[in-house]
Amino acid sequence: MTDWQAVRRLVPEVLGALVRRYGQFDTCEDAVQEALVAATVQWPVEGWPESPRAWLTTVATRRLADQVRSDVARRRREEADALRTPAGGEVQADDDTLTLLFLCCHPALTPSSQIALTLRAVGGLSTAEIARAFLVPEATMAQRISRAKQRIKAVGAAFALPPPAEQARRLGVVLQVVYLVFNEGYTATSGTRLVRAELTAEAIRLARELHRLVPGDGEVAGLLALLLLTDARREARTAPDGSLVPLSEQDRTRWNAEAIAEGVSLVTGALSSGPVGPYQLQAAIAAVHDEAPTAEATDWRQILALYTVLEKVAPNPAVTLNRAVAVAEVHGPAAGLALLEAVSADDRIAASHHLVSVRAHLLELAGDHDAARAGYHEAARRTTSEPERRHLLTRAARLGG
Incomplete structure (x- = not known):
């Protein structure tokens, strides 16, 4: 540090x-x-x-x-x-991190405002740093943060931990904000860089603080485990030219073994100590990937079983999308494509480049190279991330496009 x-x-x-x-x-x-x-x-x-x-x-x-x-x-x-x-x-030694997190994640704020205010008030990032991370002008981010603080003042939010029932509800929002910060850093939604390491590092730091403050919460431990297990692959995700390297092609010797060991320990303890939540299940899936010595040795049946449980615990189209990949690995690409058809009608994901790129991947596995090539081109058109766009076009080119 x-x-x-x-x-x-x-x-x-x-x-x-x-x-x-x-x-x-x-x-x-x-x-x-x-x-x-x-x-x-x-x-x-x-x-x-x-x-x-x-x-x-x-x-x-x-x-x-x-x-x-x-x-x-x-x-x-x-x-x-x-x-x-x-x-x-000197100042009072009381640790107000959790109180500040709850305040910054007040339900009266929009998700984008919650993220910005958390990074500034708890993370200590400047307005300029946050603006650079999210590729918006500093003035725009300053206005967003200012409106968030004005909103907190307008609703009369007190600087105190909310009642236990409200704490339980708002802790879920706090975890979601930390996870969103990490995701934006791990795969930037737009711009020329795939990874924004300053955001992934900050999200992991906040998750560690939460785990220190609420050590008995399984989902807090699960989130920290998920971030560690995912971030452990970061160095292998990009080639020297900055292009994206998919999981199946990564050099696993470049993965962070220490982070993997810590993440596996955390999720193992969380799963054995209480009710299972979505962050624990996602961490367990990441652990299966990380513990496989090669891509071919990945235990896809276990991953499919975990995604099936996750879909019941926290149903959403993104989970179904990932389960379709696992279904294809276990039961063949036709079965995965059939599952994609079922989720394609969901407005929450219908316009996403992820849906189109996964379909293209499964079509490639099924041997329909013309349709797969067209799918990769369409996904490249939809994404706002330059590294992802280049990767998708490379996949299309491999099929003769």
């Missing part, structure tokens, strides 16, 4: 301490971001402070004071509190 990664871990502690003392999540979050910017400028020149957390808290508190001074109507009422720095320069 680099020093700056360690500093980012302090963000929820510093922000949590300020919000608990002064309220006003939006202004406190802005103040912490300004303190982070000041740190990046001053510390490389002046040296690192003895207590980075205390330094960030003091500077953020002074930023709050500056903002209060500019508001004449509230000056006398708020200035005294805003100028009072924590005793000894």
Whole structure:
């Protein structure tokens, strides 16, 4: 871990301490971001402070004071509190990461706003970094984050863990946000890069924090296992020219054996300790892939069994799409194509390039190269990811197209 990664871990502690003392999540979050910017400028020149957390808290508190001074109507009422720095320069040691995650994933926010606010308030990423990761202008991302904070203020969301029943419901949203962050990093939806490692690393860090805070939750352990087992293949997913290398063609000696071992241990423990959820099942599928010494040795029957259970636990067209691949591996491409026909009518996936590319793959396995080639071209037309587009066109070219 680099020093700056360690500093980012302090963000929820510093922000949590300020919000608990002064309220006003939006202004406190802005103040912490300004303190982070000041740190990046001053510390490389002046040296690192003895207590980075205390330094960030003091500077953020002074930023709050500056903002209060500019508001004449509230000056006398708020200035005294805003100028009072924590005793000894230290902050309360309570870990507010989970509280912040729940706040950033408030149901009043849209999924895109939840992701952006989580990355900024909990991950410590700057607006510019988040904007670059999602390939949008910084001004656009700034507006999205600003609207999210205004929405939290408008609904009167308190800086406190929600009641147990609401916690259970919102924890699912928190896990989904972390998973979405990881997926965007692992296979970027648009642009010239396949992988955005800064996002995958941040998602894994957040999943580790969740597992530390809620160690007994099987789905939290399952999500962390899934991210580790998936990210373990990252180095082998791209060729030197940046093109995509499919799972079946990857050099497995380049997979991260340490991450695989940790992921397998986590999912094994989670599956044996309580109710089975979708993240645990997806992690189990990833483990079967990762533990196979070669693509030919993959236990597709076990994968098909796991996808069948997953489809019952969390039915959605993406799961059915993946099950179709497993069906084709076990029962032949015709059986997989028949399953694809059943899911093709679902509006949630009908326009997806994934559906078209999987169909093309199964048609190729069935020997219908003309139809497969046309499918790869259509999938390439639909995707907004340049590496995926090049890969699909290469697949088509192999069939004479």
